[in-house]
Amino acid sequence: MIKLSLLAAAALTALAVPTAASARPMNATDMHMMRRLGAPAVSPDGKLALFTISDTDLAANKRNNRLYTLDLTRRSAAPVLLAGADGGHDAVFGPDGALYFLKAVGERDQLHRMPLGGTAVAISDFGADISGFKIAPTGDRVLVWADRPDCPDLACAATTLPAKPAGSGRVYDQLFVRHWDTWAEPGVRNRIYTYPLQGGRLTGGGVRVTGALVGDTPSKPFGGGEEIDWSRDGRTVFFALREAGRIEPTSTNLDVFAAPADGGAEPTNLTPENDGTDTLPTVSPDGRTLAYVSMARAGYEADRQVLMLRDLSSGRLRALTQGWDRSVGSIEWAPDGRSILVTADDTLEAPVFRVDSANGRVSRLTAEGHAGNVHALPGGAVLFTSNSVMAPDDLYLLRGKAKPVQLTAVNKALLSELDPVSLERFSFAGANGDKVWGIKVKPTGARLAAAAKLPIAFVVHGGPQGSFGNAWSYRWNPRVFASGGYGVVSVDFHGSTGYGQAFTDSIRNDWGGKPLEDLQKGLAFATAQDAQLDADNACALGASYGGYMMNWIAGQWPDRFKCLVQHDGVFDARAMAYETEELWFDEWEHGGKAYFEDPAAFERWNPVNHVTKWKTPMLVITGEKDFRIPYTQGLASFTALQRRNIPSRLVVFPDENHWVLKPNNSIQWYSEVQGWLNRWTGTQGQ
Numbered sequence: 001m002i003k004l005s006l007l008a009a010a011a012l013t014a015l016a017v018p019t020a021a022s023a024r025p026m027n028a029t030d031m032h033m034m035r036r037l038g039a040p041a042v043s044p045d046g047k048l049a050l051f052t053i054s055d056t057d058l059a060a061n062k063r064n065n066r067l068y069t070l071d072l073t074r075r076s077a078a079p080v081l082l083a084g085a086d087g088g089h090d091a092v093f094g095p096d097g098a099l100y101f102l103k104a105v106g107e108r109d110q111l112h113r114m115p116l117g118g119t120a121v122a123i124s125d126f127g128a129d130i131s132g133f134k135i136a137p138t139g140d141r142v143l144v145w146a147d148r149p150d151c152p153d154l155a156c157a158a159t160t161l162p163a164k165p166a167g168s169g170r171v172y173d174q175l176f177v178r179h180w181d182t183w184a185e186p187g188v189r190n191r192i193y194t195y196p197l198q199g200g201r202l203t204g205g206g207v208r209v210t211g212a213l214v215g216d217t218p219s220k221p222f223g224g225g226e227e228i229d230w231s232r233d234g235r236t237v238f239f240a241l242r243e244a245g246r247i248e249p250t251s252t253n254l255d256v257f258a259a260p261a262d263g264g265a266e267p268t269n270l271t272p273e274n275d276g277t278d279t280l281p282t283v284s285p286d287g288r289t290l291a292y293v294s295m296a297r298a299g300y301e302a303d304r305q306v307l308m309l310r311d312l313s314s315g316r317l318r319a320l321t322q323g324w325d326r327s328v329g330s331i332e333w334a335p336d337g338r339s340i341l342v343t344a345d346d347t348l349e350a351p352v353f354r355v356d357s358a359n360g361r362v363s364r365l366t367a368e369g370h371a372g373n374v375h376a377l378p379g380g381a382v383l384f385t386s387n388s389v390m391a392p393d394d395l396y397l398l399r400g401k402a403k404p405v406q407l408t409a410v411n412k413a414l415l416s417e418l419d420p421v422s423l424e425r426f427s428f429a430g431a432n433g434d435k436v437w438g439i440k441v442k443p444t445g446a447r448l449a450a451a452a453k454l455p456i457a458f459v460v461h462g463g464p465q466g467s468f469g470n471a472w473s474y475r476w477n478p479r480v481f482a483s484g485g486y487g488v489v490s491v492d493f494h495g496s497t498g499y500g501q502a503f504t505d506s507i508r509n510d511w512g513g514k515p516l517e518d519l520q521k522g523l524a525f526a527t528a529q530d531a532q533l534d535a536d537n538a539c540a541l542g543a544s545y546g547g548y549m550m551n552w553i554a555g556q557w558p559d560r561f562k563c564l565v566q567h568d569g570v571f572d573a574r575a576m577a578y579e580t581e582e583l584w585f586d587e588w589e590h591g592g593k594a595y596f597e598d599p600a601a602f603e604r605w606n607p608v609n610h611v612t613k614w615k616t617p618m619l620v621i622t623g624e625k626d627f628r629i630p631y632t633q634g635l636a637s638f639t640a641l642q643r644r645n646i647p648s649r650l651v652v653f654p655d656e657n658h659w660v661l662k663p664n665n666s667i668q669w670y671s672e673v674q675g676w677l678n679r680w681t682g683t684q685g686q
Contacts, residue, residue, distance in 0.1 A: 025443065025483035026418040028670035031474060032056050032663045035410045036063065037385060037393045039373045041092040046377040047073050048116075049395065050091050050099060053410055061664045065089050067101065069116075070407060072383065072397065079408060084120050088112065090132055095139035102133065111142065111202065124195075124202045127155055131190070132218075132225050135197075138234035141261055142202055143194045143209070145218060145228070149185075152263075154193040154206030175249040179581050180221035181625040181657035190216035192228065192239060194261050207263035209237050217241040219254060219279070226330070227279055230261075231312075232287030237261050238270075240279040240292075249583040252301050256281045256292050270310065276303060282331040288312055289357075291340060293328050294319075299584045299592065302465035304501040305329070307342065307355060320360045325500040326353075334376045341365075341374045341382060345498030348425055348437055348469030352384055352398075365398060370471035387472035389423045389441055389479055391415060420444050421482040423470060428525040431494055431514035434503070438491040438522050439469060440530065441478040453534035454487035455681035458523055458561070462544030464495040464515065464589075465504050474666065475659055476543065484674050485683055487533045491522035509591050511545075512552045512605040519549070520557065539677050541565035543621075544629065544658065548607065551637060554618065555610025563680035565673050567621040568629045568658055571637040573606040574599070579630045611640045617647035619676040621669065623656035649676065 038052035049070040054063040067088045068079040082099070085091075091101035097116065102109040105122055108129045114120035130146040146154060165171075176184045193206035210217060217239045218227040227240040242254045254277045259267035270290070271278040275298035282291045290310045295303035305328045307321040321328060326344040333340055340355045350370040354363045369386040372393075377383055382398040395407040422444050430436030442454060459476060461468035468476075468490040478488040492499070493515040495507025507515060527535035540561045542549055547569020554564060570576045577586050577595035587594055590601040603609060618641055622634030631652065641648035651672050653665055660669045677683065 023417045024419060025485075026479055027483065028477075028480055028667045028674075029058075030414065030418060031477055031480055031670075032058070032667060034392050034414060037395065037408065037410050038065070038089070040375065040383065040385065040395060042072075042375045042377065042383060043093045044095060044097060046379070046381075047071065048093070049375075049383060049407075050093060051079075051395070052089060052091065053079065056663050058663055061662050063663070067091050067099075070395065072377070072407075077407075079410075082114070085112075085114060088120070092135065094135050095137055100133070100135060102130075111144075113200065121200075123197075123200060126206075127159065130154075134225055134228060134230060136230050136234035136261065137232050140197055141194055141234055142197050143192055143228070143230075143237060143261070144206065145190055145192050147188060147190050149187045150189075152208055153204075154208075156205065174246050175583075176581055178627045180627055181623075182221075182627075189214065189244070190218055190220060190223075192217055192237060192259075194237070194263065209259045209261060209263045209267070210239070210241065210257075211259065211263070211266040213241055213243060213257070213267055215241040215244045215248075217257075223279075227281070229281045229283050231283055232285075235261055238281035238283065238290060239267075240281060249581060250299065250587065252277050252295070252299055252584050254279050256290070276300070277305075278308075280305075280331050282333065284333050285335055285337050289337070291320075291331050291333065293331070299588050301582075301585060301588075302463070302497070302504060303327075304504075307331070307340065307360075309357065320355060320357065321362065323360065324355075324362050326362075327497065327501070327504075330372065330374060332374045332376050334380070335378055341376055343371055343374060345467055345469075347498050348439060348467065348492065349498075350469075350471065352382065366404060368470055370469075388470050389421070389439075389472065392472045392474075419483060421479050425470075426526060426529065428522060430491075430518040430521050434494070436491060436493065436518050436522060437499070438489065438526065439478075440526060440533070441482045441488040442532070443482050443485065452532075453537070454485065454532050455534050455677070455683050456523075456527070456538035457481045457486040457488045457677060458519075458538055458540040459488060459490045460519065460540065460542030460546035460549045461490065461492070461496070462542065462546045463497070464493075464507050464511070464545035465497050466545075467492050467496050467498050469498070475661075480670060481674070481677075484677075486677065486681075487530070489523060489526045489533070491519050493518035493522075508589060509601060510605075511548065511589065512556065515549065516552065516556060519553075520560075523560075537562060537681050539563040539565065539680060541567075541673065541677075542569070543567035544569065547629070550618065551607035552605070552610075554614045554616055555607055556613075558613050558615050561616055563676060564616050564618040565621070565676060566618055566634075566637060568623065568626055568634065569637070570607070570629055571633045571640070572608040573602040574608075575636070576629065576633060577602055579632065581627050608636075608640075611644065614640065614644055614646060617676075617680055619649045619651070619672065621651045621660075621672070622653070623658065623660065624652060624654045625657040628658045 036054045040049045040051040052065040054065045067082040067085040071077040088101040088103045099114040110122045111124040112120045130144045133144045195202040229238045240254045255271045256278045257267040276295035278294045280293045293305035294308045297303045307328045309318045329343045351366040352371045369388045371386045373385045375383040385393040387393045396404040398404045424440045427437045481488045527533045547566045550564045550566035620638045622631040638650040
């Protein structure tokens with residue numbers, strides 16, 4: 001049973017809205033000049049927060065980190081810049097209260113130790129690049145993870161590389177050949193190594209603790225330190241890993257392993273009975289219980305993540321949130337072990353919840369916004385980050401049943417210069433009569449009053465198991481589009497997250513069915529209820545699954561929109577089935593079989609079969625390093641448009657993957673997209 005704490009309905013969103021007089025609409029450059037708050041760490045006594053704030057160097061096309069601390073015991077305390085730590089990242093407090101972080105020394109990052117008020121000193125001499133680290137609770141050992149070839153220690157892996165032929169050809173005997181945005185190197189894996197920490201320095205060559213396991217930990221392409229944890233006595237490392245082999249591209253079977261921290265024995269699989277995903281191992285404060293999340297169904301990356309508890313002495317398992325129809329996204333034990341703080345998507349928001357570790361009772365702690373990076377503090381307070389459509393992440397503190405207190409305002413000055421926008425939620429009867437939710441984001445103030453009608457930017461989210469709700473995005477930012485003079489409308493169609501697992505599952509084998517019906521009904525509802533939205537002057541846009549939907553709309557709803565924007569979308573399901581890398585995703589979505597086993601399941605919703613009905617002008621965007629939906633899909637879509645003499649434009653980013661991440665590339669992306677919308681809606685723009 002969910003109990004919502006007594007929070008003001010708009011608490012988090014309202015805190016992010018600028019109070020100064022409206023000045024000008026926000027643009028993509030403003031968005032990239034926003035300072036970004038990194039994931040915070042907390043001191044052992046709970047009195048200090050440690051985090052990065054980064055800013056953008058547009059000339060260098062990169063972001064620069066600076067480390068800050070914040071006194072959590074003083075009201076209205078301001079972040080304090082740490083001198084001598086510029087460029088530091090992945091910073092944490094060690095058990096000794098000192099700061100530990102990675103910072104470049106010469107050609108690669110080294111681990112640094114910095115007493116509060118003292119000087120940073122490099123304490124490692126890694127001969128290889130590493131990706132991250134974690135310090136044992138006992139403070140006597142450090143683990144690092146690095147992408148290296150098969151070798152018993154990191155020092156060996158840094159110097160012993162496989163012999164390469166004189167030619168430039170890559171040679172493979174099995175998949176993966178490439179993954180996300182990188183060509184695979186046979187034998188090279190993400191592996192964990194541990195070092196003793198003695199005399200203030202890491203010693204030895206770094207012992208591998210993953211033993212003979214063949215796989216990546218953390219997992220690729222998105223895994224990080226959340227997939228690894230230490231036992232409280234520092235003797236055991238828990239980690240998630242999907243064992244590789246010929247099944248790897250068709251398997252979602254991550255398991256949780258336990259291994260001696262000194263590498264003295266082979267890892268033990270703690271979850272061999274489950275063929276779905278098991279991950280996020282997190283040890284309780286007393287060291288007796290391991291929490292993790294588990295998906296029941298193999299081959300499905302968006303199954304519900306149930307919070308599991310394993311007694312480390314007896315091995316007894318409890319599915320703590322089996323009765324809660326939400327998917328747990330993160331785990332943080334309360335200091336007393338009596339509850340666990342989690343995050344989960346829930347109806348256009350991503351709140352913090354408290355789960356009673358004895359009975360599984362769930363209580364909602366925050367109202368609006370997209371929460372993350374949750375820390376349970378001594379005394380019951382909760383530190384977390386939150387963002388919304390209105391603003392990117394800031395730090396918040398929640399004590400008891402009081403409203404969350406905003407601790408930082410890292411973009412206050414810039415936000416005060418920008419016209420605000422409004423956010424409105426709506427619901428309607430979608431496919432099968434099910435309740436479906438959506439949002440509208442519009443300009444406000446003088447700009448809104450000056451517009452008799454607002455052209456519509458109808459945004460379709462990707463995933464498809466995702467949500468376009470009350471969250472900040474640097475890739476698809478509704479505030480930027482609204483500030484350009486558009487009414488942004490988005491619908492969380494069947495397949496979206498935050499509405500229960502059955503709703504998420506319902507898109508399977510139905511990519512172009514219920515979701516399209518929801519989009520059609522949702523847009524009709526929004527325009528009927530809001531006279532300011534110009535129903536006859538709309539463009540639709542989306543990426544990934546949203547890009548697929550643009551190609552599908554082009555053949556199934558060809559008379560509705562003035563234009564379409566298709567980014568990294570599936571154009572030909574047959575080619576996609578053979579070209580993509582994570583085969584489990586495409587095969588699950590179309591019934592669980594390979595294309596050659598059931599071609600009809602793929603062809604039923606294949607946009608390429610309906611090109612003869614295409615007529616809507618379309619902007620196509622793709623990245624050459626996109627191996628999830630390869631750029632050839634975008635080229636094929638553009639070729640179809642050109643051969644049918646449909647007004648079209650192609651933008652190819654040679655240095656981007658499935659996302660557009662580099663600041664100047666992103667600014668160009670927004671310029672192209674908004675220019676295309678303006679051209680076909682007759683809008684002057686900003």
